[in-house]
Amino acid sequence: MTTVFIGKKSAAAGGWGALKSCGKRLMQSGSPLAGARALLKANQPDGFDCPGCAWGDPEHGSSFEFCENGVKAVAWEATEKRATPDLFARHTVTELKQQSDYEIELNGRLTHPLRYDRGSDRYLPVEWADAFREIGAILRGLDSPNRAEFYTSGRASNEAAYLYQLFVRLFGTNNFPDCSNMCHEASGVALRQAIGVGKGTVLLEDFERADAVFVIGQNPGTNHPRMLGDLRRAAMRGARLAVFNPVREKGLERFADPQAKIEMIRGGSQAIASHYYQPRLGGDMAAVRGMAKAVLAAEDAAKAEDRPAIIDHAFLAEHCADFDAYRAAVDATTWEEIEDQSGLTRAQIEEAAGVYMGAERVICTWAMGVTQHLHSVATIREIANFMFLRGNIGRPGAGLCPVRGHSNVQGDRTVGINENPPAAFLDALEARFGTPMPREPGHNVLAAIGAMLDGTAEVFVGLGGNFARATPDSALVAEALARQKLTVHIATKPNHSHLMPGEASFILPCLGRTEIDRNGAGTSQIVSVEDSMSMVHGSGGINAPASPHLLSEVAIIAGMAEATLGSGTVDWRALSDDYDRIRDLIEDTIPGFERYNERLRVPRGFHLRNAAAHREWNTATGKATFGGEALPAETVHQRAARNAHLFALQTFRSHDQYNTTVYGLDDRYRGVYGERNVVFVHPDDLKSFGASAGDLVDVVGEFDDGVERIAPAFRFVPYDIPRGSVAGYYPELNVLVPLGSAGVESDTPTSKSVMVSFRRREAA
Numbered sequence: 001m002t003t004v005f006i007g008k009k010s011a012a013a014g015g016w017g018a019l020k021s022c023g024k025r026l027m028q029s030g031s032p033l034a035g036a037r038a039l040l041k042a043n044q045p046d047g048f049d050c051p052g053c054a055w056g057d058p059e060h061g062s063s064f065e066f067c068e069n070g071v072k073a074v075a076w077e078a079t080e081k082r083a084t085p086d087l088f089a090r091h092t093v094t095e096l097k098q099q100s101d102y103e104i105e106l107n108g109r110l111t112h113p114l115r116y117d118r119g120s121d122r123y124l125p126v127e128w129a130d131a132f133r134e135i136g137a138i139l140r141g142l143d144s145p146n147r148a149e150f151y152t153s154g155r156a157s158n159e160a161a162y163l164y165q166l167f168v169r170l171f172g173t174n175n176f177p178d179c180s181n182m183c184h185e186a187s188g189v190a191l192r193q194a195i196g197v198g199k200g201t202v203l204l205e206d207f208e209r210a211d212a213v214f215v216i217g218q219n220p221g222t223n224h225p226r227m228l229g230d231l232r233r234a235a236m237r238g239a240r241l242a243v244f245n246p247v248r249e250k251g252l253e254r255f256a257d258p259q260a261k262i263e264m265i266r267g268g269s270q271a272i273a274s275h276y277y278q279p280r281l282g283g284d285m286a287a288v289r290g291m292a293k294a295v296l297a298a299e300d301a302a303k304a305e306d307r308p309a310i311i312d313h314a315f316l317a318e319h320c321a322d323f324d325a326y327r328a329a330v331d332a333t334t335w336e337e338i339e340d341q342s343g344l345t346r347a348q349i350e351e352a353a354g355v356y357m358g359a360e361r362v363i364c365t366w367a368m369g370v371t372q373h374l375h376s377v378a379t380i381r382e383i384a385n386f387m388f389l390r391g392n393i394g395r396p397g398a399g400l401c402p403v404r405g406h407s408n409v410q411g412d413r414t415v416g417i418n419e420n421p422p423a424a425f426l427d428a429l430e431a432r433f434g435t436p437m438p439r440e441p442g443h444n445v446l447a448a449i450g451a452m453l454d455g456t457a458e459v460f461v462g463l464g465g466n467f468a469r470a471t472p473d474s475a476l477v478a479e480a481l482a483r484q485k486l487t488v489h490i491a492t493k494p495n496h497s498h499l500m501p502g503e504a505s506f507i508l509p510c511l512g513r514t515e516i517d518r519n520g521a522g523t524s525q526i527v528s529v530e531d532s533m534s535m536v537h538g539s540g541g542i543n544a545p546a547s548p549h550l551l552s553e554v555a556i557i558a559g560m561a562e563a564t565l566g567s568g569t570v571d572w573r574a575l576s577d578d579y580d581r582i583r584d585l586i587e588d589t590i591p592g593f594e595r596y597n598e599r600l601r602v603p604r605g606f607h608l609r610n611a612a613a614h615r616e617w618n619t620a621t622g623k624a625t626f627g628g629e630a631l632p633a634e635t636v637h638q639r640a641a642r643n644a645h646l647f648a649l650q651t652f653r654s655h656d657q658y659n660t661t662v663y664g665l666d667d668r669y670r671g672v673y674g675e676r677n678v679v680f681v682h683p684d685d686l687k688s689f690g691a692s693a694g695d696l697v698d699v700v701g702e703f704d705d706g707v708e709r710i711a712p713a714f715r716f717v718p719y720d721i722p723r724g725s726v727a728g729y730y731p732e733l734n735v736l737v738p739l740g741s742a743g744v745e746s747d748t749p750t751s752k753s754v755m756v757s758f759r760r761r762e763a764a
Contacts, residue, residue: 221251
């Protein structure tokens with residue numbers, strides 16, 4: 001019988017639908033009262049940092065800022081369900097593999113350290129000391145430290161991440177594949193080139209001052225719901241919001257704030273976007289180039305007519321380099337190229353440019369809809385170019401704002417999770433610890449997968465996350481993990497990565513963000529995180545641990561480090577017993593963390609100074625630097641357009657998931673219920689294909705490397721998306737994302753630029 005999955009879409013993001021969904025997730029956790037009580041402590045000075053996302057916390061000290069993602073994340077972690085050794089006694093790894101991503105994590109919180117037994121195909125309980133001893137022995141037995149890969153998820157705290165990088169560098173390698181490589185690497189690369197720092201330049205209060213906000217390639221309604229509150233408030237006071245997104249997303253159209261009592265009672269909502277544009281996949285750079293072309297044309301007209309200037313000549317003269325080269329590149333780009341590549345008309349682009357020119361203070365924000373293309377670095381350089389034109393960097397209410405996903409993905413990079421670290425950081429580590437640090441660049445995610453496949457790497461250690469499901473080319477990654485001499489996963493719940501064991505394999509269960517972390521003396525400890533606005537704040541759990549056998553991430557890292565390296569250079573146990581000592585080391589070796597322990601304990605934490613926000617440019621030119629690249633020769637959409645049977649696919653999240661964690665099977669904003677194997681497609685493309693809503697197809701990858709990539713049994717969902725572009729959920733469609741396709745300079749998988757075709761199936 002065919003699943004009925006297409007239903008009514010929410011009229012607006014948030015509202016009663018959000019409250020109902022949150023209630024459903026709290027009830028599903030088995031501990032709704034405990035979960036609700038925990039939520040009241042989220043993002044509070046004496047509580048814990050919400051693990052939901054990296055959007056900034058309000059500095060006004062509100063008692064509780066409602067966020068659907070936060071509720072789901074807390075309920076997911078605070079569940080009463082337990083994945084005890086009995087689960088693994090009842091099921092072999094082969095049997096557990098048959099469960100979906102949703103089902104495997106529904107088993108609940110891990111309670112004991114586990115070791116894989118190949119003979120029985122089961123995970124069996126193991127003592128912590130024995131696990132550390134065997135892990136240390138295998139690491140010491142490698143003929144080179146570079147044969148080990150040390151992955152990091154962005155949920156790791158600053159303290160855990162710093163200790164992890166210290167352990168691994170003292171071990172002798174810079175192999176740090178991490179989740180940044182798969183999301184905002186392009187932002188870091190492009191912004192370092194353009195403004196000298198790989199982070200955004202705005203604070204949360206800048207959204208209270210902006211006259212216009214440009215939202216490009218981002219869906220905050222699903223990925224960062226608290227951001228919608230700030231966009232809503234901006235819209236209510238008259239700021240104009242211009243959205244560029246191929247998919248029509250409900251959260252960017254209207255938002256009903258669950259904290260607005262009158263609005264909830266009346267069933268109202270606030271319009272978000274004043275202007276909504278749907279470029280073709282890969283067409284964002286052309287759209288931004290077109291806006292710049294319109295701005296420069298308006299400047300020329302103003303000059304000819306002796307009217308006030310449109311661009312900020314003073315800013316360009318004092319603070320910018322290479323403007324003339326950029327102007328030449330814009331002049332050389334024709335409107336025909338811009339319209340064909342962007343999929344937008346000249347009139348639409350000039351209208352958007354009018355929004356920019358009519359605003360004194362502009363913020364531009366973006367996410368993975370921009371960063372997961374071949375030409376992502378060039379696109380973000382173009383965004384920076386556009387913002388330079390009117391001096392929208394380094395003043396209140398204006399700036400660049402890449403919005404990251406995991407709650408501490410930015411902080412992990414700040415404290416040293418980097419496969420190609422700055423020399424100054426390595427110098428500081430050597431001075432502090434009196435021992436040489438590895439200088440050879442290590443592996444990012446794609447290089448790590450390649451090394452595991454070709455036998456160069458023999459060990460994989462994962463600090464959180466779900467590596468196998470977050471990465472591209474799912475079948476090859478499963479093969480890569482299975483080839484390892486050792487796999488180690490530090491986690492709170494079982495996931496599919498754990499079911500791809502190497503010769504020896506361990507699951508090491510850790511405390512969650514919501515749980516009390518006590519040292520040997522019984523003293524509660526706090527950790528710290530950094531949000532997308534470079535605010536660093538403390539986090540201390542309030543719930544009892546899910547099991548007495550859990551260790552903190554810090555304690556697990558310290559245990560592995562001591563078993564591998566001994567305690568001659570670093571007293572790992574002392575650091576594990578007092579996180580203040582780890583923060584002292586961070587203060588000693590990383591600029592910006594002066595008086596770390598003192599400032600961390602101030603309500604709302606402290607801000608890491610951003611030089612570019614003060615118009616100090618640590619670039620090669622010493623100034624904010626224009627990039628003058630031509631548009632891509634061809635985007636994935638343009639390539640697909642040459643063949644009526646090919647389409648450009650992007651992967652994205654459903655509303656009921658966060659990264660690889662699936663909370664439920666509904667996506668009410670897109671009208672999909674009880675199903676994830678779907679492909680969103682324009683209704684006219686369905687007609688041309690001779691298909692109807694709900695028809696069953698195989699999605700076939702069309703990357704020219706001889707590898708067959710098929711995602712079987714997906715159903716069509718008609719949707720408001722440009723013709724020739726299609727979309728669907730990850731991780732289910734990651735099988736189609738080829739390892740061989742990566743962003744220029746960023747080496748990020750091109751998950752928003754996948755060429756596919758469809759093959760009909762008989763109805764199930």
